[in-house]
Amino acid sequence: MSEHFDTDAIRMQTARGPHHEHSVPVYLTSSFLFDSAEQAKALFAGEEEGLIYSRYGNPNTDEFVTKLCAMEATEDGIATATGMAAMFASIAGLLKSGDHIVASRALFGSTVQIMQKILPRWGIETTFVDATDPAAWDAAAGPRTKLFFAETPSNPGLEIVDIAAVSEVAHARGAVFVVDNCFATPYLQQPARLGADIVTHSATKFIDGQGRVLGGAVLGSAELIEPLRFFARQTGPALSPFNAWVLSKSLETLSVRMDRHCENALAVARHLDAHPRVSKTLYPFLESHRQHTLAKRQMKHGGGLVTFEVPGGEAGGMRFLNALAMVSRSSNLGDTRSIATHPSTTTHAKLTDAERAAIGITPGTVRLSVGLEAVSDIIADLDRALQTT
Numbered sequence: 001m002s003e004h005f006d007t008d009a010i011r012m013q014t015a016r017g018p019h020h021e022h023s024v025p026v027y028l029t030s031s032f033l034f035d036s037a038e039q040a041k042a043l044f045a046g047e048e049e050g051l052i053y054s055r056y057g058n059p060n061t062d063e064f065v066t067k068l069c070a071m072e073a074t075e076d077g078i079a080t081a082t083g084m085a086a087m088f089a090s091i092a093g094l095l096k097s098g099d100h101i102v103a104s105r106a107l108f109g110s111t112v113q114i115m116q117k118i119l120p121r122w123g124i125e126t127t128f129v130d131a132t133d134p135a136a137w138d139a140a141a142g143p144r145t146k147l148f149f150a151e152t153p154s155n156p157g158l159e160i161v162d163i164a165a166v167s168e169v170a171h172a173r174g175a176v177f178v179v180d181n182c183f184a185t186p187y188l189q190q191p192a193r194l195g196a197d198i199v200t201h202s203a204t205k206f207i208d209g210q211g212r213v214l215g216g217a218v219l220g221s222a223e224l225i226e227p228l229r230f231f232a233r234q235t236g237p238a239l240s241p242f243n244a245w246v247l248s249k250s251l252e253t254l255s256v257r258m259d260r261h262c263e264n265a266l267a268v269a270r271h272l273d274a275h276p277r278v279s280k281t282l283y284p285f286l287e288s289h290r291q292h293t294l295a296k297r298q299m300k301h302g303g304g305l306v307t308f309e310v311p312g313g314e315a316g317g318m319r320f321l322n323a324l325a326m327v328s329r330s331s332n333l334g335d336t337r338s339i340a341t342h343p344s345t346t347t348h349a350k351l352t353d354a355e356r357a358a359i360g361i362t363p364g365t366v367r368l369s370v371g372l373e374a375v376s377d378i379i380a381d382l383d384r385a386l387q388t389t
């Protein structure tokens with residue numbers, strides 16, 4: 001393992017086959033051969049290390065996890081078929097009936113649905129808090145609290161959670177702190193270095209970076225990952241070898257892509273912040289962001305997302321999206337292509353008006369995932385669409 005992020009991302013590869021491929025091949029196989037009946041017995045007994053079946057492990061998924069662990073500074077991890085499988089495994093693999101979660105109220109929509117609709121059926125309750133206030137986490141915790149769950153920057157309000165401060169509160173309460181690091185990626189911030197116990201990813205976003213495949217990961221100490229590996233092996237959210245291969249190749253270019261995403265996003269944010277038809281622009285590295293100092297301390301750059309408010313409420317937001325000629329209308333993010341989303345009618349439509357207001361989503365809110373196109377073309381398209389609002 002190198003001290004350098006890019007060297008790990010590029011040079012950590014699984015052992016080569018007899019053909020000495022320079023680029024790692026896709027190991028499209030569901031199972032692996034045993035040399036003898038005795039070897040099979042030893043592998044199943046855990047007395048010998050080796051590959052058995054791709055739900056348990058595969059060279060491509062193993063390579064993806066090994067690279068991510070090096071980049072996130074974690075000991076161990078599991079790869080999952082989607083980001084949501086990672087979020088769910090990090091909770092269901094650790095908690096039992098009667099346990100309590102304290103979570104940010106500004107989490108990804110499906111994570112909130114798991115906590116509000118699925119976990120209560122199994123006797124696990126969640127209290128949602130203003131995640132930007134470490135004292136709120138402490139106030140919500142009690143003797144049954146086993147897990148803290150946060151996402152930073154948040155979607156789409158781009159709120160910053162002080163990972164070091166909330167880690168301290170979690171540990172004082174005896175809770176495991178999980179951070180969904182999807183928006184930042186390990187290039188911009190490494191939550192485990194700041195005290196988080198578990199780092200989760202939707203690799204579908206910036207890690208793939210080209211809008212092709214779904215994937216996820218859960219990373220942490222060997223001790224915490226052990227029960228999660230058991231959970232994943234038995235319940236089966238395994239990442240496919242092909243998707244793992246795509247994601248592993250993508251990690252090799254993560255830093256160069258993120259540098260450009262962030263550079264473009266900062267330029268777009270500055271432009272929108274000064275635009276007469278935009279009433280509010282949120283971006284962690286804008287001086288006007290209320291947690292600008294914390295963002296600068298915790299993150300390398302401001303990330304690839306910009307959230308802003310167009311005039312005219314829901315109708316204005318929809319006119320804006322419909323008037324875009326280049327920027328895509330889609331719900332994904334972290335693609336080479338810029339993507340605009342209208343959260344209040346799509347990704348956050350299941351929330352109540354009050355829940356949306358609490359995390360800063362109004363009918364005129366637009367979330368922009370800034371891509372890698374020439375920034376002048378992105379800005380020209382936004383300006384054109386803003387004329388119609």
Ligand SMILES: *Cc1c(COP(=O)(O)O)cnc(C)c1O
Nearest residue numbers: 082083084108182202204214215
């Ligand atoms: C997209 C996303 C997820 C879910 O990931 P999938 O790969 O779509 O399952 C979870 N958390 C965040 C922050 C996301 O943006």
